[in-house]
Amino acid sequence: MTMLATTTFPRAALSTALRAGAVLSFTFGSALAFATASEAVEIQEVTSPGGIKALLVEDYTNPLIAVNFAFEGAGSTADAPGKEGTGALLTGMLDEGAGPIESAQFQSKLDELGVSLSFDVGLDNFTGSFRTIVENEDEAFDLLRLALNEPRFDPEPVARMKAQFVTNIVASLNDPGELAGKAWRQAVFPDHPYSRPTEGTAQTMGAITKEDLQSFRTKGFARGNLVVGVVGAIDAAALGQRLDTVFGTLAEKPDLPTVPDVSPAMGKTVNVPLDVPQTSIQFALPGVKRDDPDFFAAYLMNHVLGGGSFSSRLYQEIREKRGLAYGASSYLASYDHSAVLGAGTATRADKAQESVDIIRAEIKRMAETGPSPEELAKAKAYVTGAYAIQNLDSSLSIASTLVGIQLDRLGIDYIDKRKDLIEAVTMEDVKRMGQKLLSADPSVITVGPAAS
Numbered sequence: 001m002t003m004l005a006t007t008t009f010p011r012a013a014l015s016t017a018l019r020a021g022a023v024l025s026f027t028f029g030s031a032l033a034f035a036t037a038s039e040a041v042e043i044q045e046v047t048s049p050g051g052i053k054a055l056l057v058e059d060y061t062n063p064l065i066a067v068n069f070a071f072e073g074a075g076s077t078a079d080a081p082g083k084e085g086t087g088a089l090l091t092g093m094l095d096e097g098a099g100p101i102e103s104a105q106f107q108s109k110l111d112e113l114g115v116s117l118s119f120d121v122g123l124d125n126f127t128g129s130f131r132t133i134v135e136n137e138d139e140a141f142d143l144l145r146l147a148l149n150e151p152r153f154d155p156e157p158v159a160r161m162k163a164q165f166v167t168n169i170v171a172s173l174n175d176p177g178e179l180a181g182k183a184w185r186q187a188v189f190p191d192h193p194y195s196r197p198t199e200g201t202a203q204t205m206g207a208i209t210k211e212d213l214q215s216f217r218t219k220g221f222a223r224g225n226l227v228v229g230v231v232g233a234i235d236a237a238a239l240g241q242r243l244d245t246v247f248g249t250l251a252e253k254p255d256l257p258t259v260p261d262v263s264p265a266m267g268k269t270v271n272v273p274l275d276v277p278q279t280s281i282q283f284a285l286p287g288v289k290r291d292d293p294d295f296f297a298a299y300l301m302n303h304v305l306g307g308g309s310f311s312s313r314l315y316q317e318i319r320e321k322r323g324l325a326y327g328a329s330s331y332l333a334s335y336d337h338s339a340v341l342g343a344g345t346a347t348r349a350d351k352a353q354e355s356v357d358i359i360r361a362e363i364k365r366m367a368e369t370g371p372s373p374e375e376l377a378k379a380k381a382y383v384t385g386a387y388a389i390q391n392l393d394s395s396l397s398i399a400s401t402l403v404g405i406q407l408d409r410l411g412i413d414y415i416d417k418r419k420d421l422i423e424a425v426t427m428e429d430v431k432r433m434g435q436k437l438l439s440a441d442p443s444v445i446t447v448g449p450a451a452s
Helices: 011-016 086-093 103-113 134-149 155-174 176-188 202-207 210-220 236-247 295-307 313-320 349-369 373-389 395-407 414-423 427-438
Strands: 003-010 040-047 053-058 064-072 116-121 125-133 226-232 269-272 278-286 328-334 339-348 443-447
Touching: 040 236, 053 236, 053 395, 064 134, 064 395, 086 116, 086 125, 086 155, 086 210, 103 134, 116 134, 125 134, 125 395, 134 236, 155 176, 155 202, 155 210, 176 269, 176 278, 176 339, 176 443, 226 236, 226 395, 278 349, 278 427, 295 313, 295 328, 295 339, 295 349, 295 373, 295 414, 295 427, 313 328, 313 339, 313 349, 339 349, 349 427, 349 443, 373 414, 373 427
Parallel strands: 053 226, 269 443
Antiparallel strands: 003 040, 040 053, 064 125, 064 226, 116 125, 278 339, 278 443, 328 339
16 A cells, blocks of 8 residues: 655745755746645655655646656765766666667657656766656656666667767866866865766776676665655555556665765865966855754855845955956855855956955955844845745756755655744854854865966
């Protein structure tokens, strides 16, 4: 029997559903056909007959089913040393033929059935996204089952996808943004798996074999690290059967490497010389983990500092008052094994040092005085309202939100209580977190002519 538990919340509360910060940005979509604030949406916690759990939002507005899932811990940190990029290559291989179906035919079937199927890998997790119309759901779910359980890894598509990745890697060697990201990771997380590029290098990508892909899939894809979110025209009983069919034959537990926790390195100054007109500037400071009770205090503080787009202090000081750049921002990034507050901009090479000094000054000012009452009130209003509403755009995004809630262990009632958590943050909380996170000597990474 399929088991389920439910929680109900007002549609208006859906605007609080985003996992705040740059951790992941998830959105709710038009599939729920928003009407009035008094209407309610039901999240169901489904357990399949085989014991696989998922969160479900039933919605029959359109004859669609959207599924998002994640294999927790099976991110790029699971790449074997010297085979960096294995997870990334796997994202391009799972729809390149599976079971008895070769690559071209598999792609044709996806197109004929109108199935959307994609995969991605980050530092911590391997994720998948799937959508089908109800009319074709039997064949569509079978393609998903084959992709996850019986990928072929035939020589031609493996060679083709590796060549595409290598081309992109080589092209990025002269991209200031890519270089800045690489330098940032290596400076902030030295000698840690987080310092490695998710896509690997041309050398490591070239070294990956069919056996490496199979090993990553076998060790990383398991029922024990699986998280699923589903939205659409399907009920709990039918979903339970689909979960067992698609995921039921995976291993019970994953076999993943142990990844140590790491504190971001502070006080570094790194310049990557590049003969370009603009200098890319990136700051790194200590962050806050998503399960920290003071997460929202830190998030609101960061919103005022640089996370609030046009209203933020960094944007106002660098773009509006001085015209030094098109924009400037800051963000919170919470990983499984670390947390960082980042900030950055890109400006003319001869204005790089001025921009660095302004960012330093604004960080110092926030650490010492915190936001004004008006700034905090506006941040709360934006975070609980407009920010989420601007991102309510698809059933796949709803499913992603359900996955995010589970990855962060936020609870099935998180969307319902999120607004109250934000409103409970006091000025003292925000100032305390500003002092805690922003008093450190930041690491500063630039790409371009050296700031002087």
